[in-house]
Amino acid sequence: MKLAASLALVAVAFAQEVDRTKPPDTPAAPSFRMPPLSEHTLANGLRVVTVRDSRLPLVTLRLGFQAGAKFDPADQIGLSETVAALLKEGTSRRSARQIAEQMAEIGGSIEAVSGPDSITVNASALSEHAAALLDLIADIAQNPAFPEEELKLRKQNRVQELLAQRADASTLAEEKFHAVLFGPHPYARMLPTAATLERITREALAQFHRRFLVPNNAVLLLVGDLPPEAKLYAWIQSYFGKWAKGNPPPSIPGKFPAPKRSLILVDRPGSVQADIRIGKVSVDRKNPDYFPLVVANSILGGGASSRLFSSFREQKGYAYDVHSTQSARRVGGLFEVVTQVRNEVLPQAIEDLLAEMRKISSQPVAKQELSNVKNYLAGAFVIRLETQSGLADQLAMVKLMDLPGDYLETYVTRVRSVEPDGVLKVAKKYIHPDDAAIVVVGDAAKIAPALERLGKLTIEKTP
Amino acid sequence: MSISRIAIPLIAAAIAAPAAQLQIPIEKYRLSNGMRVILSRDSAAPVVTVYVIYDVGARVEQKGRTGFAHLFEHMMFQGSKNAPKGMHFQLIEANGGWLNGSTHADYTDYFEVMPSSKLALALWLEADRMRGLNITKENLENQKEAVKEERRLRMDNQPYVTAIVDRWPALAFRNWSNAHSLMGSYEDLNAATVDDVAQFFKTYYAPNNAVLVIAGDFEPATAKKLIATYFGDIPPQPQPKPPDLTEPPVQAPRSETVTDRLAKVPALIAGFHGPVRRSHDYYALVLLDVLLTGGDSSRISQNLIKGKQSIVQVEANLGWPFGGPSDYKQPGVYALMALHKPSFKGAEIAAQIQEEIAKVQRDGVEPRELERVKTQLRSSRIHEMQSSYRRAALLGQYEIFDGDPSWINTELDRYQQITAKDIQAVAERYLRPEVRITMEIVPPSQESQK
Numbered sequence: 001m002k003l004a005a006s007l008a009l010v011a012v013a014f015a016q017e018v019d020r021t022k023p024p025d026t027p028a029a030p031s032f033r034m035p036p037l038s039e040h041t042l043a044n045g046l047r048v049v050t051v052r053d054s055r056l057p058l059v060t061l062r063l064g065f066q067a068g069a070k071f072d073p074a075d076q077i078g079l080s081e082t083v084a085a086l087l088k089e090g091t092s093r094r095s096a097r098q099i100a101e102q103m104a105e106i107g108g109s110i111e112a113v114s115g116p117d118s119i120t121v122n123a124s125a126l127s128e129h130a131a132a133l134l135d136l137i138a139d140i141a142q143n144p145a146f147p148e149e150e151l152k153l154r155k156q157n158r159v160q161e162l163l164a165q166r167a168d169a170s171t172l173a174e175e176k177f178h179a180v181l182f183g184p185h186p187y188a189r190m191l192p193t194a195a196t197l198e199r200i201t202r203e204a205l206a207q208f209h210r211r212f213l214v215p216n217n218a219v220l221l222l223v224g225d226l227p228p229e230a231k232l233y234a235w236i237q238s239y240f241g242k243w244a245k246g247n248p249p250p251s252i253p254g255k256f257p258a259p260k261r262s263l264i265l266v267d268r269p270g271s272v273q274a275d276i277r278i279g280k281v282s283v284d285r286k287n288p289d290y291f292p293l294v295v296a297n298s299i300l301g302g303g304a305s306s307r308l309f310s311s312f313r314e315q316k317g318y319a320y321d322v323h324s325t326q327s328a329r330r331v332g333g334l335f336e337v338v339t340q341v342r343n344e345v346l347p348q349a350i351e352d353l354l355a356e357m358r359k360i361s362s363q364p365v366a367k368q369e370l371s372n373v374k375n376y377l378a379g380a381f382v383i384r385l386e387t388q389s390g391l392a393d394q395l396a397m398v399k400l401m402d403l404p405g406d407y408l409e410t411y412v413t414r415v416r417s418v419e420p421d422g423v424l425k426v427a428k429k430y431i432h433p434d435d436a437a438i439v440v441v442g443d444a445a446k447i448a449p450a451l452e453r454l455g456k457l458t459i460e461k462t463p
Numbered sequence: 464m465s466i467s468r469i470a471i472p473l474i475a476a477a478i479a480a481p482a483a484q485l486q487i488p489i490e491k492y493r494l495s496n497g498m499r500v501i502l503s504r505d506s507a508a509p510v511v512t513v514y515v516i517y518d519v520g521a522r523v524e525q526k527g528r529t530g531f532a533h534l535f536e537h538m539m540f541q542g543s544k545n546a547p548k549g550m551h552f553q554l555i556e557a558n559g560g561w562l563n564g565s566t567h568a569d570y571t572d573y574f575e576v577m578p579s580s581k582l583a584l585a586l587w588l589e590a591d592r593m594r595g596l597n598i599t600k601e602n603l604e605n606q607k608e609a610v611k612e613e614r615r616l617r618m619d620n621q622p623y624v625t626a627i628v629d630r631w632p633a634l635a636f637r638n639w640s641n642a643h644s645l646m647g648s649y650e651d652l653n654a655a656t657v658d659d660v661a662q663f664f665k666t667y668y669a670p671n672n673a674v675l676v677i678a679g680d681f682e683p684a685t686a687k688k689l690i691a692t693y694f695g696d697i698p699p700q701p702q703p704k705p706p707d708l709t710e711p712p713v714q715a716p717r718s719e720t721v722t723d724r725l726a727k728v729p730a731l732i733a734g735f736h737g738p739v740r741r742s743h744d745y746y747a748l749v750l751l752d753v754l755l756t757g758g759d760s761s762r763i764s765q766n767l768i769k770g771k772q773s774i775v776q777v778e779a780n781l782g783w784p785f786g787g788p789s790d791y792k793q794p795g796v797y798a799l800m801a802l803h804k805p806s807f808k809g810a811e812i813a814a815q816i817q818e819e820i821a822k823v824q825r826d827g828v829e830p831r832e833l834e835r836v837k838t839q840l841r842s843s844r845i846h847e848m849q850s851s852y853r854r855a856a857l858l859g860q861y862e863i864f865d866g867d868p869s870w871i872n873t874e875l876d877r878y879q880q881i882t883a884k885d886i887q888a889v890a891e892r893y894l895r896p897e898v899r900i901t902m903e904i905v906p907p908s909q910e911s912q913k
Contacts, residue, residue, distance in 0.1 A: 018692050020545065020587070020590075020591075020692070020693065021544075021545045022545065023545075023546070023550075023554055023584055023587055023588070024583040024584060024587050026558065026580055026581045026582075026583050026584050027580040028580065029509075029558070029559050029578030029579075029580055029581065030509040030578060030579060030580055032509070053507075055505070055507050055849075056845055056848055056849060057845065058842075058845060058846060058849075088759070096759075096769075097760070097765060099759075100758070100759035100760035100764070100765070101760045101835065103758075103759070103760070104757075104758060104759075104760040104835045104836075104838065104839050105834075105835050105838060106838070107838045107839060107841060107842025107843075107845075108842070109758065124842075124846065125842070126838070126841075126842050126845070153769065153772055156772070156804070157768070157775045157776075160728050160775040160802065160804060160805075161728075161775060161776070161802075163727035163728050164622065164726075164727060164728045164775075164802060166727070167622040167725055167726060167727040167728075168621065168622070169620055270724050270725065271620055272615050272619045272620050273612070273615045273616060273619075273620045275620075303552070303556045303561070304540075304552035304556060304562070305549070305552040305553040305555075305556045305557065309552070310549060310552075313609050313612075314548070314549060314605065314609075315605070317604070317605045317606075317607075317608025317609055317612075318608075318612070319609075319612050319616075320609055320610075320612035320613035320615075320616050320617075321612075321613075321616060340612070340615070340616045340620070341612070342611075342612060342615060371557075372553070372556065372557030373557075375556075375557050375558055375559045376556040376557060376559055378559055378578075379558065379559020379560055379561075379577070379578050380559070380561060382508070382509060382510065382559070382578060383510055383559075383560075383561065383576055383578075385508070386508045386510050386849065386850050386851065387849040387850050388849060389849075
């Protein structure tokens with residue numbers, strides 16, 4: 001009874017104290033602790049990381065390889081993504097149909113994706129079927145058959161998909177922007193073409209597989225409602241232990257063209273908006289400039305309270321979407337400002353974007369704004385780890401990029417240690433627009449004259 | 464969230480697989496002003512979601528005001544009595560959260576996902592804007608521009624989307640409330656006035672027309688006190704009259720061909736009016752959809768993407784294109800949209816899809832295949848439960864549509880009861896060519912070949 005009485009008192013006191021005209025004071029966000037990881041390396045070099053999460057009867061798997069589109073031969077762009085796509089289309093033990101049906105029977109999903117620096121098999125299943133999941137994934141990773149008929153179908157469908165993708169203005173903008181920034185480096189090649197796909201043979205797929213998809217070039221991550229450690233590792237040993245080592249090639253160095261102002265219009269007749277990209281080559285996660293740049297990016301265009309959003313959308317009504325991104329590669333990275341505006345406001349919109357980019361590169365950020373952005377980044381980081389796939393993706397990234405073991409653990413601290421002069425310094429280097437590339441996708445007949453006023457304009461056709 | 468595992472006998476008597484049952488905690492109560500509150504605590508991650516769902520969507524719009532529900536949703540971020548314009552975004556983000564709002568045919572929702580210590584802030588902001596908005600001409604004109612840019616970005620400058628959002632409802636439905644464009648026309652957006660905004664707010668954004676959900680890491684006693692303090696004395700309004708959504712049954716096949724200047728690959732949409740929400744047929748049709756289009760093992764994937772090699776990609780849903788089964792409300796359609804190779808005509812694709820449906824009508828479903836689709840469905844529902852945002856959204860939607868958030872835990876049992884005969888029966892009852900609604904979206908270059 002005593003307890004109830006004191007609670008009632010608290011409630012009354014609380015209601016009286018509250019001033020509803022002001023936002024409530026709240027305690028600082030709780031500090032983040034990584035769940036414990038268990039790490040082992042098999043004799044064949046396969047690194048294995050497991051994390052227990054028994055909230056739901058699920059298990060999430062990532063099998064990542066250092067591979068990816070940067071290793072595609074220039075005349076066979078799309079090789080890595082084709083390898084990834086065909087992994088589940090038949091092995092020496094199972095037909096494509098059997099793989100599809102068995103995955104469905106264990107409540108599973110499977111998708112292998114090829115990025116610039118990696119191939120990752122993403123999969124999940126109901127945890128009661130964890131052993132069956134490991135069996136299937138081990139099979140597709142070790143024994144893909146790359147059937148001729150499946151390759152033929154993949155090429156046909158991919159050609160149609162590419163047509164559909166390139167019907168989208170933002171795909172065209174990204175594709176051109178990558179090409180301009182990364183120049184001769186393979187990061188410049190975002191998507192294959194019908195011609196480069198056509199040259200891909202079964203033998204090329206098998207060879208790529210033999211070179212890159214080997215255990216000493218891989219990491220296996222399991223997050224979820226897992227069986228006891230001894231049992232789990234017995235399964236992993238039996239499914240992945242006999243996988244033969246290989247000789248994966250070293251990574252590709254990051255040699256990129258020096259930044260310089262270019263102004264390119266990709267003509268898309270009929271466009272009712274101009275899709276804009278402005279930016280430069282930036283840095284990877286190991287670079288000391290990385291965390292200051294993450295913070296600078298967030299100040300400029302990271303969320304709905306960023307400078308660009310407040311000005312462009314909320315004050316001027318120029319755009320629905322306006323943001324900036326810093327995306328790291330294994331070596332180097334890409335910083336870009338992205339927006340889509342109606343044709344009539346294009347010249348003013350570009351001027352204003354450039355002015356915001358100049359401002360962050362020349363004036364130190366205010367203390368309050370900086371601290372707000374740090375909170376935003378810290379919160380977003382923790383929210384990302386709420387799901388199994390969110391945690392698995394972060395762990396896979398850390399392992400595949402060879403980042404320090406405490407990268408996730410110290411992420412928030414490193415964000416918080418960024419100072420105003422650090423922001424200013426990296427903004428001068430990676431955001432200042434005088435040597436930034438500008439790519440616009442839109443209807444040349446309507447917007448070319450306006451763009452020509454900004455400098456020497458190159459007009460290109462859509463691929 | 465705690466999980467118990469119980470053994471449910473499956474149809475093949477020899478197998479008894481353990482079936483996970485969901486036990487999402489739920490506490491529901493009502494404030495004296497009529498606002499419903501649902502609390503669902505799970506402290507596994509230091510994250511909390513505040514989710515407010517209002518029982519109003521684009522189907523309440525009046526002629527001459529298409530797109531208004533969505534424009535209004537934008538106005539909810541333009542400032543309220545104590546939180547001037549910009550403060551909402553700023554406070555949430557500066558405290559480590561993210562937020563959004565979205566407008567649907569039958570509901571509108573707003574949410575904040577926050578570090579758990581920041582619950583009070585999100586509640587304060589939601590209550591402040593439920594109490595009163597800063598409706599100014601300047602803010603309205605600004606948001607008209609943002610919405611128009613949204614329309615240009617997401618529809619007018621994209622292949623397929625304009626046909627799907629503006630034309631498909633008009634083909635699928637005859638009642639104007641269901642058939643009009645949810646995004647609205649530029650003309651109607653321009654015509655919206657400050658008075659319209661104020662009236663809409665008063666009518667639909669009252670506490671008695673809303674459900675507040677908190678899911679994730681929070682202390683229930685503290686949350687209840689905060690809710691009482693911030694929301695308790697917001698005055699209720701007369702309960703708004705729901706729009707008449709009565710839809711005449713489809714009497715004959717309908718079809719339309721749209722030339723899309725931005726499309727490069729032809730698309731075919733085949734749709735059928737769907738069953739009443741939560742009826743036995745509803746569950747059977749959702750499982751039929753998994754059987755037809757759910758992943759690599761599905762019939763369409765195996766027989767048409769492979770097999771006949773005619774379709775390149777397919778998507779389908781009960782509730783398409785505006786939602787899925789969990790926020791489906793009749794009148795709605797079950798529809799499939801396929802991108803297909805230009806070497807096939809739209810009519811051939813429609814016939815191939817109809818033939819896959821006919822196989823179910825004729826031959827039914829094998830026990831093993833039925834078990835597989837049930838497992839797929841169960842797994843995908845359990846996957847959804849991982850994030851506090853998805854749990855909160857589902858709880859709010861079950862409350863708004865069904866008056867009972869505990870469907871989140873019990874619904875899988877309904878699916879478990881569906882038999883092969885039930886699936887065959889819904890294929891026969893709903894997916895008939897005589898009532899099919901078909902839309903072809905063709906690139907200009909292929910138009911002449913038709």
